[in-house]
Amino acid sequence: MATVEYKSIGKSFGAFNIMRDISFQIADRQFVVLLGPSGCGKTTLLRMTAGLESVSEGDLMISGRRVNDVHPRDRDIAMVFQNYALYPTMKVYENIAFSLEVAKRPAAEIKQRVERAAEILNLTPYLQRYPKELSGGQRQRVAMGRAMVREAAVFLFDEPLSNLDAKLRAHMRTEIRQLHNRLGTTTIYVTHDQIEAMTMADTIVVMRAGKIEQIGSPDDVYDRPASKYVADFIGGSAINFLSGVVVADQGGPAADTKAGRIKLDPALTARPGQRVICGLRPTDVTVDPEGLIAARSMLVERMGHDAQLCCEGPEGQFLAIIDKAARFEAGAEVRFAIAPEKVHVFDAESESRL
Numbered sequence: 491m492a493t494v495e496y497k498s499i500g501k502s503f504g505a506f507n508i509m510r511d512i513s514f515q516i517a518d519r520q521f522v523v524l525l526g527p528s529g530c531g532k533t534t535l536l537r538m539t540a541g542l543e544s545v546s547e548g549d550l551m552i553s554g555r556r557v558n559d560v561h562p563r564d565r566d567i568a569m570v571f572q573n574y575a576l577y578p579t580m581k582v583y584e585n586i587a588f589s590l591e592v593a594k595r596p597a598a599e600i601k602q603r604v605e606r607a608a609e610i611l612n613l614t615p616y617l618q619r620y621p622k623e624l625s626g627g628q629r630q631r632v633a634m635g636r637a638m639v640r641e642a643a644v645f646l647f648d649e650p651l652s653n654l655d656a657k658l659r660a661h662m663r664t665e666i667r668q669l670h671n672r673l674g675t676t677t678i679y680v681t682h683d684q685i686e687a688m689t690m691a692d693t694i695v696v697m698r699a700g701k702i703e704q705i706g707s708p709d710d711v712y713d714r715p716a717s718k719y720v721a722d723f724i725g726g727s728a729i730n731f732l733s734g735v736v737v738a739d740q741g742g743p744a745a746d747t748k749a750g751r752i753k754l755d756p757a758l759t760a761r762p763g764q765r766v767i768c769g770l771r772p773t774d775v776t777v778d779p780e781g782l783i784a785a786r787s788m789l790v791e792r793m794g795h796d797a798q799l800c801c802e803g804p805e806g807q808f809l810a811i812i813d814k815a816a817r818f819e820a821g822a823e824v825r826f827a828i829a830p831e832k833v834h835v836f837d838a839e840s841e842s843r844l
């Protein structure tokens with residue numbers, strides 16, 4: 491059993507405050523991803539959890555115990571770093587065994603734990619190799635093996651896949667998630683890659699400038715982004731934003747934008763005259779001659795299974811995912827439609843979801 495709880499956590503470096511009032515809980519066996527752009531504070535929050543950085547304000551609880559002043563060694567956590575931090579002069583076996591040797595565990599137990607970790611991670615054939623004789627993915631697995639043998643209650647990952655090429659990264663995502671499904675160790679994983687977050691997390695914590703912007707499942711943050719910032723950060727292709735004013739249309743509210751009228755979900759609490767920003771995902775808009783939204787076709791980018799139509803709209807680029815067989819003349823007007831419930835509407839001032 492391991493839970494992690496942040497209670498009004500703040501962090502300052504000298505007089506400079508970078509984080510304030512971070513509060514959330516991580517339940518036992520959860521895989522939580524801290525997601526945000528560079529500088530938002532996710533690594534600092536992870537390092538505070540590990541005890542590598544002091545906590546300036548609030549209480550940090552692991553399994554119900556306040557650990558603000560507990561030494562990293564005694565927090566029952568294991569951390570996997572971006573650069574893996576393997577010992578180059580030690581073979582894989584020794585790298586994995588190291589923390590157990592330091593803890594003076596009996597030799598038979600060390601052998602058994604290392605061999606078990608190697609088996610789970612498919613590293614058995616490599617135990618007698620040096621790190622430099624391994625691929626990036628294998629090194630990554632050794633780093634995970636080192637965390638695993640400690641049988642820590644919480645795993646912390648700091649952008650562990652950022653040094654790998656795209657294909658290996660996709661493969662390791664699956665491996666780490668499968669490993670979590672098997673071991674069930676409570677995990678906190680830091681990344682700026684929204685695809686990693688979407689594919690691996692039970693819960694995503696979206697951070698912005700030292701604060702939490704939204705906490706939710708991958709579906710929550712994709713389907714109901716709490717702010718324009720989250721809508722912009724989450725999703726494969728860049729979301730289209732169109733600013734407009736709410737009007738009463740037949741059957742419900744709509745937003746009048748420079749690109750045309752966008753019908754909105756009748757359940758929406760928007761008042762006529764309110765200035766809003768509509769977020770339209772490229773995957774949710776369809777090319778439709780009867781559609782009310784207009785943009786000018788520029789270029790079709792083929793993406794293998796489908797294609798992306800890049801248009802020039804009144805507020806800049808407007809993207810739509812289309813059938814790759816469709817043809818568009820450059821410069822021609824294209825009309826688009828979108829289902830009202832697919833439109834993400836944000837107040838223009840606060841940029842919060844309506």
Ligand code: ATP
Nearest residue numbers: 503506508526527528529530531532533534535682
């Ligand atoms: P990245 O993905 O680039 O690592 P991050 O979201 O993990 O970014 P942090 O590394 O946690 O961000 O940094 C958060 C903020 O704290 C940044 O503005 C950074 O400049 C600042 N910061 C981090 N470490 C220190 C330090 N030791 N002294 C002063 N400021 C720091």
